[in-house]
Amino acid sequence: MNITEKILAKASGKKTVHPGEIADANVDMIMVHDLTGPLAVEAFKKIGVQKVWDNQKVVMILDHQVPAESVKAAELHKTMRQFAKDQKLRIYDVGKGGICHQVMPEKGHVIPGTVIVGADSHTCTYGAFGAFATGIGSTEAAAVFATGKIWLKVPEAIKVNVTGQFQKYVTPKDLILSIIGRIGADGAIYKSAEFTGPTIKSMSMSGRMTLCNMAVEMGAKNGIIEPDETTRKFLEGRTSKALPNFESLKSDKDAVYERTVEFDVSKMEPQIACPSSVDNVKPVSEVGNVPIEQAFIGSCTNGRIEDLRLAAQVLKGKHVKDGVRALVIPASQEVYHQALSEGLMEIFTDAGAMICGSACGPCLGGHIGLLAAGETCVSTSNRNFIGRMGSTQASVFLASPATVAASAITGKVTDPRKLEAKA
Amino acid sequence: MNMKIKGPAIKFGNNIDTDVILPGKYMTLVDPYDLAKHALESLDPAFPEKAKKGVIVVGGKNFGCGSSREQAPLALKYSGVKCVLAESFARIFFRNAINIGLPVIECKGISSAVETGDELAVDFEAGKIENVSKGKSFQVKKLPPFILEILSDGGLIENLRRRMNKK
Numbered sequence: 377m378n379i380t381e382k383i384l385a386k387a388s389g390k391k392t393v394h395p396g397e398i399a400d401a402n403v404d405m406i407m408v409h410d411l412t413g414p415l416a417v418e419a420f421k422k423i424g425v426q427k428v429w430d431n432q433k434v435v436m437i438l439d440h441q442v443p444a445e446s447v448k449a450a451e452l453h454k455t456m457r458q459f460a461k462d463q464k465l466r467i468y469d470v471g472k473g474g475i476c477h478q479v480m481p482e483k484g485h486v487i488p489g490t491v492i493v494g495a496d497s498h499t500c501t502y503g504a505f506g507a508f509a510t511g512i513g514s515t516e517a518a519a520v521f522a523t524g525k526i527w528l529k530v531p532e533a534i535k536v537n538v539t540g541q542f543q544k545y546v547t548p549k550d551l552i553l554s555i556i557g558r559i560g561a562d563g564a565i566y567k568s569a570e571f572t573g574p575t576i577k578s579m580s581m582s583g584r585m586t587l588c589n590m591a592v593e594m595g596a597k598n599g600i601i602e603p604d605e606t607t608r609k610f611l612e613g614r615t616s617k618a619l620p621n622f623e624s625l626k627s628d629k630d631a632v633y634e635r636t637v638e639f640d641v642s643k644m645e646p647q648i649a650c651p652s653s654v655d656n657v658k659p660v661s662e663v664g665n666v667p668i669e670q671a672f673i674g675s676c677t678n679g680r681i682e683d684l685r686l687a688a689q690v691l692k693g694k695h696v697k698d699g700v701r702a703l704v705i706p707a708s709q710e711v712y713h714q715a716l717s718e719g720l721m722e723i724f725t726d727a728g729a730m731i732c733g734s735a736c737g738p739c740l741g742g743h744i745g746l747l748a749a750g751e752t753c754v755s756t757s758n759r760n761f762i763g764r765m766g767s768t769q770a771s772v773f774l775a776s777p778a779t780v781a782a783s784a785i786t787g788k789v790t791d792p793r794k795l796e797a798k799a
Numbered sequence: 800m801n802m803k804i805k806g807p808a809i810k811f812g813n814n815i816d817t818d819v820i821l822p823g824k825y826m827t828l829v830d831p832y833d834l835a836k837h838a839l840e841s842l843d844p845a846f847p848e849k850a851k852k853g854v855i856v857v858g859g860k861n862f863g864c865g866s867s868r869e870q871a872p873l874a875l876k877y878s879g880v881k882c883v884l885a886e887s888f889a890r891i892f893f894r895n896a897i898n899i900g901l902p903v904i905e906c907k908g909i910s911s912a913v914e915t916g917d918e919l920a921v922d923f924e925a926g927k928i929e930n931v932s933k934g935k936s937f938q939v940k941k942l943p944p945f946i947l948e949i950l951s952d953g954g955l956i957e958n959l960r961r962r963m964n965k966k
Contacts, residue, residue: 398943411823411826411868412867412868412869414829415869415870419956422956422960423956423959423960423963424960424963424964425963440826441826441827446827448827448828448829449827452827452829495867496866496867497865497866497867497891499867511867511891512867512891512894513867513868513869513891513894513895513898513899514869514895515869515895515898515899515954515955515956516894516895516898516955518956519898519955519956519959522959522963523959527945561814561861561864562813562814562860562861562864562887562889565861565887565888565889565890566890595861595864595889595890597890653814740818740823740866741818741822741823741824742823742824742826742827746824759816759818759865759866761816761818761819761865762818762819762841762842763818763819763822763841764818764823766824768841
């Protein structure tokens with residue numbers, strides 16, 4: 377079996393499982409946020425059960441429309457706080473956490489080998505830690521609140537084998553964009569994407585999270601990476617739970633894959649997803665002259681400390697071009713604090729970038745940093761759909777923190793290697 | 800839920816994502832009829848009006864990709880959409896639709912066999928889709944019994960309430 381099959385077999389009390397069969401899995405952890413939580417709470421109340429199945433396994437995180445941008449949002453947040461209080465649930469409120477997919481691992485809620493569901497499509501991020509993690513909707517979340525169980529079709533798996541060393545200013549974000557460009561927005565529907573190979577083994581947790589985060593953008597049910605010493609180091613001091621034997625989470629030599637795709641990153645250039653689909657990917661060097669009005673560095677894809685360091689490295693001593701709004705959003709309070717202590721915030725503010733509080737920000741177009749008709753944003757986030765960041769007549773390009781920072785300086789989509797060559 | 804439905808088709812393309820079905824800026828709306836007023840407006844501002852009479856949405860590949868927002872299938876259901884037929888669905892949308900009692904069926908070849916305005920008839924139990932206007936019919940893989948049961952109960956919550964109270 378591969379790692380995903382091993383986790384689903386264990387969670388459903390079976391020795392083995394095969395692709396296509398329905399596993400009735402026990403859930404180890406469920407997360408809902410402020411846009412999906414209130415609907416889940418409402419649905420839960422209709423079921424007629426008084427208490428959630430296990431209050432230690434339900435986490436609520438406020439991150440999408442925080443601090444409340446309207447009375448409506450404030451009311452929804454209030455609903456969540458009340459439910460958390462009544463049910464004695466862990467809730468990460470404004471200023472106490474940050475973006476859900478950053479907070480969950482940071483606070484030790486993601487354990488290798490477990491089944492985690494979240495009422496957010498990017499829940500697949502936790503696969504970076506060797507957990508089976510997938511997104512669900514609010515009603516389904518309510519059902520899990522009540523039962524602690526979920527039916528899951530065991531997915532076929534695609535093995536993504538990655539070799540080679542990244543060149544300067546080429547990052548895991550460029551790799552995942554390149555993968556999605558090749559596999560396609562629907563190329564991995566219902567399937568598991570297992571990232572493996574020497575490049576993944578030497579990759580930081582931050583990079584692995586970026587890869588697994590965007591697995592859903594090719595339709596995948598989950599993205600997953602075998603846990604190792606890098607995983608163990610990240611989790612040290614973050615959880616008091618016993619970790620499983622990582623050997624038991626390695627895919628067997630004879631594990632079955634629907635197909636294997638090979639990527640060599642050694643000659644890879646910085647990549648960019650052009651409007652309005654995530655698989656419309658090309659090298660940054662091929663997009664031509666695209667002026668921008670907004671540059672966004674943040675989100676659950678690229679708002680971690682390594683991302684901010686990279687952006688700061690490019691922006692240091694430079695200025696955000698007049699006519700461009702650059703927004704920097706650390707993914708969590710922990711990342712915010714770290715960026716402060718490393719002096720990154722000074723670099724950003726000196727460059728003329730605006731730093732916003734740890735939250736989802738402009739990524740989903742529900743809160744701050746929306747675009748007007750005709751405007752263009754280059755963003756480190758994960759979706760460039762029509763209307764995603766505001767006006768349906770606006771355009772969003774997706775790229776790495778280095779590319780976004782370089783573009784903020786020049787005022788147009790820019791390959792960070794070119795900017796450096798000029799300096 | 801009625802296991803046999805009829806209605807005119809409204810056709811869309813591939814990769815219809817949940818941001819175009821229901822943009823993020825409307826996510827604080829609570830009443831599903833308020834959500835419905837904005838269903839698919841990014842692609843067709845007149846959609847909510849057209850859907851009122853009861854329609855069947857036909858999509859291409861990867862219908863409902865992107866955000867897990869259940870508000871997207873809710874907006875479709877309450878705008879008057881009786882059912883969504885597509886070449887393939889994004890998995891979260893597929894589950895969400897079933898869970899709120901909006902039937903969805905995967906049907907290969909449907910998008911090239913249907914034009915907007917064609918009269919369609921769907922029989923869920925038999926797994927049969929008919930384009931009445933063009934005189935063509937499709938036999939699709941039937942939804943598994945436990946999914947049909949959720950649909951006939953009107954959604955997962957109703958299904959769960961019935962099952963948990965039975966215990």
